[in-house]
Amino acid sequence: MMSEVSHEQIYNRLLAVEQKVDEIDKNTKDLVAAIDAAKGAVKVLNWIASIAQPVLWIGGLVLAAGALWQAWIKK
DSSP states (O other): OOOOOOHHHHHHHHHHHHHHHHHHHHHHHHHHHHHHHHHHHHHHHHHHHHHHHHHHHHHHHHHHHHHHIIIIITO
């Protein structure tokens, strides 16, 4: 046989569950904020990478031109 559970007991259990859910929500807010910050950091790093590639190509061409200048023209 099941024992009778009063409305007050059910209400008290519900309050306890709500309190635990609120604690979990507080704990995960920091984690969600950290993940959002990491997404922003990755986006910025992708921008830097997209800028760096052409700069490296230009730098390589300048270095190659300098090497040719040293080798042939400035003998």
